[in-house]
Amino acid sequence: MKRRDFIYLTGMGAAATMLPGIPVTGRPITPEEALMPVDPALKKQMADVALNAARSKGATYTDVRIGRYLNQFVITREDKVQNIVNTESYGMGIRVISNGSWGFAATDKMDKESIAKTAELAVAIAKENSRLQTEPVQLAPQKGYGEVSWKAPIEKNAFEIPIKEKVDLLLGVNDAAMKGGANYITSLLFMVNEQKYFASTDGSYIDQDIHRIWPTFFITKIDAATGKFETRNALSAPVGMGYEYLYARPQDKIQGITTLYKGRYDMLEDAKAGAAQIGEKLKAKSIEPxxxxxxxxxxxxxxxxxxxxxxxxxxxxxxxxxxxxxxxxxxxxxxxxxxxxxxxxxxxxxxxxxxxxxxxxxxxxxxxxxxxxxxxxxxxxxxxxxxxxxxxxxxxxxxxxxxxxxxxxxxxxxxxxxxxxxxxxxxxxxxxxxxxxxxxxxxxxxxxxxxxxxxxxxxxxxxxxxxxxxxxxxxxxxxxxxxxxxxxxxxxxxxxxxxxxxxxxxxxxxxxxxxxxxxxxxxxxxxxxxxxxxxxxxxxxxxxx
Structure with a gap:
């Protein structure tokens, strides 16, 4: 095993342990590999193999999804980088109707023979399912769109931003919170890119590029005298945007008690406010029901x-x-x-x-x-x-x-x-x-x-x-x-x-x-x-x- 692969594989496990509820799937890759797209023409060829194979085995409807799912985590705690993880999951899912019933199969082997066998398996599953089906699937009509594409209207692809810039941001956030009185802080950036290709016997070949980002942190402050503690999580929202989400503008700010923005987020300002507010929470009175x-x-x-x-x-x-x-x-x-x-x-x-x-x-x-x-x-x-x-x-x-x-x-x-x-x-x-x-x-x-x-x-x-x-x-x-x-x-x-x-x-x-x-x-x-x-x-x- 190469040293790089060992680091990424162990990192995936550690990241999943530190972030319960966050799924970490796919093979480890480098940030550079994440920026290498798959040719839509090749995806169309592979989709047609599946559509034709399913039809030849008796499918009355087929849709094919070719997906490339990219994840990147950057995780820090106080003054240390805890983990940097990049993963990719790539393969094809084939769904069919045969004998009035659904069947589904998937593969990560993207050669013509494997794709055809997977389509045949989906049809076989549908036919077996039909033995238990009480009434046939009724699909609402859907026209085919031919070859079309859709891309999320992002300004900055988060996967193109250097890792160092992301690490510097998070460590700066942590430093601001610690100087503001926090005892502990974990901060992270989670970025997702879904590259999805859809094809169906309705006549659609749809290529889509979807981006999401979630910057967040978790602050804890302990009262040394009593041992009691309070927490304050980031007020960010995960969004379907690029890295521009982290460039808050004055016109986006909502005037209120704390740091709130419309459509953008200032992570550093939120951390400073959070550290101060967590001190207030320790001193705050308990609510009367x-x-x-x-x-x-x-x-x-x-x-x-x-x-x-x-x-x-x-x-x-x-x-x-x-x-x-x-x-x-x-x-x-x-x-x-x-x-x-x-x-x-x-x-x-x-x-x-x-x-x-x-x-x-x-x-x-x-x-x-x-x-x-x-x-x-x-x-x-x-x-x-x-x-x-x-x-x-x-x-x-x-x-x-x-x-x-x-x-x-x-x-x-x-x-x-x-x-x-x-x-x-x-x-x-x-x-x-x-x-x-x-x-x-x-x-x-x-x-x-x-x-x-x-x-x-x-x-x-x-x-x-x-x-x-x-x-x-x-x-x-x-x-x-x-x-x-x-x-x-x-x-x-x-x-x-x-x-x-x-x-x-x-x-x-x-x-x-x-x-x-x-x-x-x-x-x-x-x-x-x-x-x-x-x-x-x-x-x-x-x-x-």
């Missing part, structure tokens, strides 16, 4: 949207397909069919969108070759739609898919995944200050934290990073040990105010888990700051029961 009006920042609200709106409006969950692993949904079909289910107050409008620039879920076409778009989930407080893919569309009487199909790797079969789900901004001019001014007894919550929600995505509890008490329309100081409890319908019906579009920001997750075998996807959730009245708040440091 009771009913509070909540002002929820987008850096917090994204997670509540994800869990209480995004997941329950997935049609496969509604139909019970995810019951064994991830649960079901309280948003049953009868509620949608009634056309009057009051999900939220009249000002609550929540849309699905696969095209929003800078979002994690933004693509031109989904993994079924469906051109992506936008549609309403909640309109004026009423449940009006779900999230669907091609073999679900007929259940809702739709004539086409909504483009919600995704696989996290070439070796994984694509299935229904969440698009970007976002609360739409208020229509009247309104700022964060305007929302706070009207609150007599309340809390302003910034950043996401721990949460719990039941298997139907109905009863829940959420925490955050920073909590500020509001008294008589003014911020009265920091508090801690806060979580709020509600159920989804009650919570969204308590929404009485939403800031305007000037405050609209994205949050999101790199690793939304679902399916068996489990897959992870990246998804964003946007909102402006919003107010929710009369929500139950508990003290998390006190025993319950």
């Amino acid at each position: 009771g009913k509070y009006d909540l002002i929820l920042d987008p850096s917090h609200l994204w997670l509540t949207i994800h869990e209480s709106v995004g997941h329950p409006s997935e049609l496969d969950r509604v139909l019970g397909y995810e019951a064994n692993f991830a649960g079901t949904s309280f948003l049953t079909l009868d509620k949608w069919q009634s056309k009057q289910f009051k999900f939220g107050s009249n000002i609550v409008n929540i849309a699905a969108d696969k095209t929003q620039p800078g979002s994690l879920g933004a693509v031109g076409y989904d993994d079924e070759g469906v051109k992506c778009g936008q549609w309403d989930i909640i309109k004026d407080g009423i449940l009006v739609n779900y999230q669907t893919i091609r073999d679900q569309a007929h259940i809702l009487g739709l004539t086409q898919s909504q483009g919600c199909c995704y696989a996290d790797n070439w070796s994984s079969v694509q299935f229904q995944r969440m698009p970007n789900i976002s609360l739409q901004p208020g229509k009247e001019k309104k700022s964060i200050d305007d929302l706070i001014k009207g609150v007599e007894k309340g809390l302003y919550i910034i950043g996401d934290g721990s949460f719990s929600i039941d298997q139907q995505r109905y009863n829940f509890q959420f925490g955050g990073q920073l909590y500020y008490e509001i008294k008589n329309g003014k911020i009265a100081g920091m508090v801690k040990d806060v979580a709020y409890q509600s159920n989804t319908q009650e919570f969204w019906n308590s929404c009485v105010g939403i800031a305007d579009a000037s405050d609209y920001r994205l949050g999101g997750s790199f690793f939304d888990g679902k399916g068996q075998p489990a897959q992870s996807s990246a998804v964003s959730h946007g909102s402006s700051t919003a107010r929710f009245n009369g929500v139950n708040v508990i003290n998390t440091s006190r025993n319950i029961g």
Whole structure:
């Protein structure tokens, strides 16, 4: 084994150990290798081999996904570089319909013979599956687009930025936090490039280049006198952008209590603020339980949207397909069919969108070759739609898919995944200050934290990073040990105010888990700051029961 390979292989294992929940897959490569693309003409040739082989064995429909998935981690702690990891996963997944049933097979051997055998295996699996199929797959019609391409509109490819520049940034962030009083800090940059090629018997050959980046840190400060400690995580959002995300501009800054930016992120400034705020948290008073009006920042609200709106409006969950692993949904079909289910107050409008620039879920076409778009989930407080893919569309009487199909790797079969789900901004001019001014007894919550929600995505509890008490329309100081409890319908019906579009920001997750075998996807959730009245708040440091 070469020394370089040994370093990368051991590094992968160490990185995975230090970052629980972050999947590290693929073979180790150098940063230079990551910048060497695969010729689209070659990918088309390989796709045609699979399409022809599947057709010759009796497939009535076939789609092919050739994927090259690149990951880069740069991880530091205090004044040391912990790890630098570069990986690549490259191969082909082939999905077919034969005898009215799905079949799937995948290979990382990209020669013609191996591709043809994999296509034949997919057809054989479909035919075997058809013995248990109660009714044939019904695919919504989809026109072919011919040869097209889509690229994320990035300004700076993060994989082209020298490693030294990234390391210097993170060590600078760590130094600023330590000088500000932090005892420990871990910081990291995680960069993803998905190079995806889709071909189908519908006549599409789609080449896509997708980029994502997530800068984050985790700060801890200990009170030497008491031994108690507090933490503060970064207020960054993972985004579908290039390295330009880390170049914050003055015009992007949101005026508020802490460092918040619209569409950009200043990691150094956030670390400085975080170190100071963690000291405040150690001294902050513990919250008195009771009913509070909540002002929820987008850096917090994204997670509540994800869990209480995004997941329950997935049609496969509604139909019970995810019951064994991830649960079901309280948003049953009868509620949608009634056309009057009051999900939220009249000002609550929540849309699905696969095209929003800078979002994690933004693509031109989904993994079924469906051109992506936008549609309403909640309109004026009423449940009006779900999230669907091609073999679900007929259940809702739709004539086409909504483009919600995704696989996290070439070796994984694509299935229904969440698009970007976002609360739409208020229509009247309104700022964060305007929302706070009207609150007599309340809390302003910034950043996401721990949460719990039941298997139907109905009863829940959420925490955050920073909590500020509001008294008589003014911020009265920091508090801690806060979580709020509600159920989804009650919570969204308590929404009485939403800031305007000037405050609209994205949050999101790199690793939304679902399916068996489990897959992870990246998804964003946007909102402006919003107010929710009369929500139950508990003290998390006190025993319950």
